[in-house]
Amino acid sequence: MDRAESMDRLLERFKKSFLSQxxxxxxxxxxxxxxxxxxxxxxxxxxxxxxxxxxxxxxxLLSAHPxxxxxxxxxxFRESEFGYVIGVKCPVSDAQEGVESIIDLYGAADWLERxxxxxxxxxxxxxxxxxxxxxxxxxxxxxxRKDYEITKGQYCTKTQDLQDEMxxxxxxxxxxxERDHLMILNLGPSHPASHGxxxxxxxxxxxxxVAGAGEIGYLHRGFEKSCENHTYNQIIPYxxxxxxxxxxxxxxxxxxxxxxxxxxxxxxxxxxxxxLLAELSRVIDHLVCLAAGLLDMGGQxxxxxxxxxxxxxxxxxxxxxGARLTNSYMRIGGMAxxxxxxxxxxxxxxxxxxxxxxxxxxxxxxxxxxxxxRLLGVSPVSAQKAIDFGFTGPNLRAxxxxxxxxxxxxxxxxxxxxxxMVVGSVGDTYDRLMVRFEEILQSLKIIRQVIKRMPDGAxxxxxHAVTLPPKSSVYTSIEGMMNQFKLIYEGVKVPKxxxxxxxxxxxxxxxxxxxxxxxxTPYKVKVRAPSFVHMAAYPKIIExxxxxxxxxxxxxxxxxxxEMDR
Amino acid sequence: MxxxxxxxxxxxxxxxxxxxxxxxxxxxxxxxFVFGTACCAIEFMATAASRYDISRFGAEVxxxxxxxxxxLVVAGTVSxxxxxxxxxxxxQMPEPKWVIAVGACASSGGFYDNYTTLQGIxxxxxxxxxxxxCPPRPEAxxxxxxxxxxxxxxxxxxxxxxxxEFKGKLDG
Numbered sequence: 001m002d003r004a005e006s007m008d009r010l011l012e013r014f015k016k017s018f019l020s021q022x023x024x025x026x027x028x029x030x031x032x033x034x035x036x037x038x039x040x041x042x043x044x045x046x047x048x049x050x051x052x053x054x055x056x057x058x059x060x061l062l063s064a065h066p067x068x069x070x071x072x073x074x075x076x077f078r079e080s081e082f083g084y085v086i087g088v089k090c091p092v093s094d095a096q097e098g099v100e101s102i103i104d105l106y107g108a109a110d111w112l113e114r115x116x117x118x119x120x121x122x123x124x125x126x127x128x129x130x131x132x133x134x135x136x137x138x139x140x141x142x143x144x145r146k147d148y149e150i151t152k153g154q155y156c157t158k159t160q161d162l163q164d165e166m167x168x169x170x171x172x173x174x175x176x177x178e179r180d181h182l183m184i185l186n187l188g189p190s191h192p193a194s195h196g197x198x199x200x201x202x203x204x205x206x207x208x209x210v211a212g213a214g215e216i217g218y219l220h221r222g223f224e225k226s227c228e229n230h231t232y233n234q235i236i237p238y239x240x241x242x243x244x245x246x247x248x249x250x251x252x253x254x255x256x257x258x259x260x261x262x263x264x265x266x267x268x269x270x271x272x273x274x275x276l277l278a279e280l281s282r283v284i285d286h287l288v289c290l291a292a293g294l295l296d297m298g299g300q301x302x303x304x305x306x307x308x309x310x311x312x313x314x315x316x317x318x319x320x321x322g323a324r325l326t327n328s329y330m331r332i333g334g335m336a337x338x339x340x341x342x343x344x345x346x347x348x349x350x351x352x353x354x355x356x357x358x359x360x361x362x363x364x365x366x367x368x369x370x371x372x373x374r375l376l377g378v379s380p381v382s383a384q385k386a387i388d389f390g391f392t393g394p395n396l397r398a399x400x401x402x403x404x405x406x407x408x409x410x411x412x413x414x415x416x417x418x419x420x421m422v423v424g425s426v427g428d429t430y431d432r433l434m435v436r437f438e439e440i441l442q443s444l445k446i447i448r449q450v451i452k453r454m455p456d457g458a459x460x461x462x463x464h465a466v467t468l469p470p471k472s473s474v475y476t477s478i479e480g481m482m483n484q485f486k487l488i489y490e491g492v493k494v495p496k497x498x499x500x501x502x503x504x505x506x507x508x509x510x511x512x513x514x515x516x517x518x519x520x521t522p523y524k525v526k527v528r529a530p531s532f533v534h535m536a537a538y539p540k541i542i543e544x545x546x547x548x549x550x551x552x553x554x555x556x557x558x559x560x561x562x563e564m565d566r
Numbered sequence: 567m568x569x570x571x572x573x574x575x576x577x578x579x580x581x582x583x584x585x586x587x588x589x590x591x592x593x594x595x596x597x598x599f600v601f602g603t604a605c606c607a608i609e610f611m612a613t614a615a616s617r618y619d620i621s622r623f624g625a626e627v628x629x630x631x632x633x634x635x636x637x638l639v640v641a642g643t644v645s646x647x648x649x650x651x652x653x654x655x656x657x658q659m660p661e662p663k664w665v666i667a668v669g670a671c672a673s674s675g676g677f678y679d680n681y682t683t684l685q686g687i688x689x690x691x692x693x694x695x696x697x698x699x700c701p702p703r704p705e706a707x708x709x710x711x712x713x714x715x716x717x718x719x720x721x722x723x724x725x726x727x728x729x730x731e732f733k734g735k736l737d738g
Binding site: 148304 | 608611645651678679681683700703735
């Protein structure tokens with residue numbers, strides 16, 4: 001049965017709902033509240049959409065033509081072949097009443113629903129632990145509602161003890177802290193192995209973890225609210241700071257999404273530069289993950305071997321963009337400027353050093369008994385579980401699921417490059433680290449092909465309703481000056497509508513769900529952050545293993561707080 | 567051969583000021599506690615790695631317990647949710663202690679002028695040196711450590727430091 005036919009069947013069955021479209025043709029089912037849950041069950045079981053990408057809401061308070069209900073809830077799913085996305089949108093007439101939880105259908109829904117509750121105040125009936133996740137417990141109000149003032153900060157005076165989460169977890173396992181002599185251990189948010197600002201509370205029986213609860217939000221920086229107050233190009237620097245280990249990749253993913261909304265295509269040279277920088281960012285990201293992960297294990301030499309080539313890559317990037325870490329090099333419709341003269345030899349030297357660093361590191365660990373003993377069989381995630389958790393990227397591929405957007409839905413000529421998808425087997429900590437090692441090598445392979453194929457020509461689209469005109473025309477012609485003025489003051493105009501754009505980032509599927517009201521500022525932006533769902537699964541997969549293993553598992557999942565908490 | 571120069575000095579006596587001796591020791595043995603939360607923490611990692619090599623300035627003994635540290639390096643955005651934790655860590659550090667605010671966010675909230683971000687850690691803890699940048703380059707972080715060294719040389723060691731008078735937003 002093909003896709004169109006099964007869609008017809010769905011619409012026949014759910015008579016009160018109808019089919020709409022996002023910009024670009026992605027199907028968007030407008031579900032009637034009575035049919036919402038059943039429709040999601042149908043999507044999962046009959047139509048084969050096993051991967052829940054994201055749940056978010058829209059506050060229509062300031063919309064030009066507000067619909068009957070102020071809030072709408074949006075679900076995004078990916079099908080089992082991974083190439084297609086479908087959206088489900090449903091009006092929420094009463095936020096307190098809310099909608100029914102789908103936590104029993106999709107594991108990933110747990111934290112995603114909590115986030116919607118926290119940010120928009122929409123309740124989920126049947127959710128076992130509906131409490132704030134990004135904002136602190138003393139926070140009053142829901143910040144992403146349009147009537148919440150952006151600068152209204154609220155001081156937090158104390159931290160939670162998380163006993164409200166730990167107690168039910170222990171009860172469900174028939175355990176009691178006193179009776180079974182369990183020890184409750186707090187890891188983070190300021191902990192050497194917590195990789196930033198992640199907090200985990202674990203209950204220990206001896207050295208073994210019997211239950212775990214995670215707390216995030218310590219690096220919540222209000223990305224989504226800030227987006228609603230800035231023009232599209234002004235958002236680029238904010239995207240840098242999502243996954244700050246591969247900032248350029250976030251730039252590219254965001255710019256690509258907005259360009260797809262406007263319906264413009266980059267000149268060839270621009271496309272190739274983006275592929276080059278995206279793959280270099282992937283290399284850097286994996287290098288940081290591996291260096292830090294091996295450092296946690298006590299393999300400090302690896303840290304020097306892997307961090308030094310990364311520094312060389314940063315030298316290249318700072319020569320190109322002016323910044324080491326947060327580059328802000330992309331613009332809607334292209335990039336700030338072209339590559340500099342002599343970039344090939346600089347880049348070639350960097351690639352050689354990465355090659356050498358990776359080879360040296362692998363030489364130390366590949367056949368190292370300690371390395372294998374500590375990692376093999378630790379916290380395995382089965383393919384089915386990984387999809388249920390909403391895993392994407394290297395963590396999902398480590399579990400043996402061959403999903404890589406560069407293959408499933410190729411963009412930017414990825415289908416013409418010669419490289420392999422790296423897939424693991426059992427999804428343990430060993431697989432998660434080794435997949436990254438191999439992906440570094442595959443990315444280097446792509447970069448070398450890009451260097452050979454780099455075409456000449458412009459890097460930005462010539463449409464000056466999107467990209468800035470050259471300064472010479474700004475200073476000499478009225479048209480150029482007007483273009484510049486309008487772009488700076490009003491921003492790039494994006495057609496009214498909504499869109500979900502996804503990108504294979506270093507950590508997995510990085511998506512932007514953008515709602516535009518036709519102006520130069522987005523009405524709403526939601527980031528589909530891979531680290532968010534990875535972290536949601538973390539307390540579950542460390543159960544049954546030791547504290548020392550849990551530290552390595554956290555490192556192998558490569559959770560980046562900036563992207564997770566946004 | 568005795569290369570320490572002891573054979574030249576014999577049992578002679580050197581007179582100096584106690585502040586000079588103690589601060590000479592402190593200057594070259596700062597033990598940082600890195601409160602790394604975001605992008606700046608990644609650049610701090612680069613500062614500690616071999617290229618920039620923080621140990622040239624005697625500050626390579628990174629401590630992860632505030633009880634062992636005398637230099638608090640706040641590298642990254644501090645949200646309102648994080649603020650009580652930062653304060654607790656600062657309070658746990660023994661005197662004398664110094665604080666570096668690394669980057670725009672720690673110094674002023676940076677471009678996160680919104681509902682969740684603390685508008686500078688100096689609302690919570692006293693800061694000795696602010697480092698500009700988003701994130702600052704490793705050289706700038708090293709410069710701040712040199713700045714602390716210069717500053718502490720001028721401080722009397724037998725007096726309580728003036729930061730004890732500091733009243734932050736979370737101080738009762």
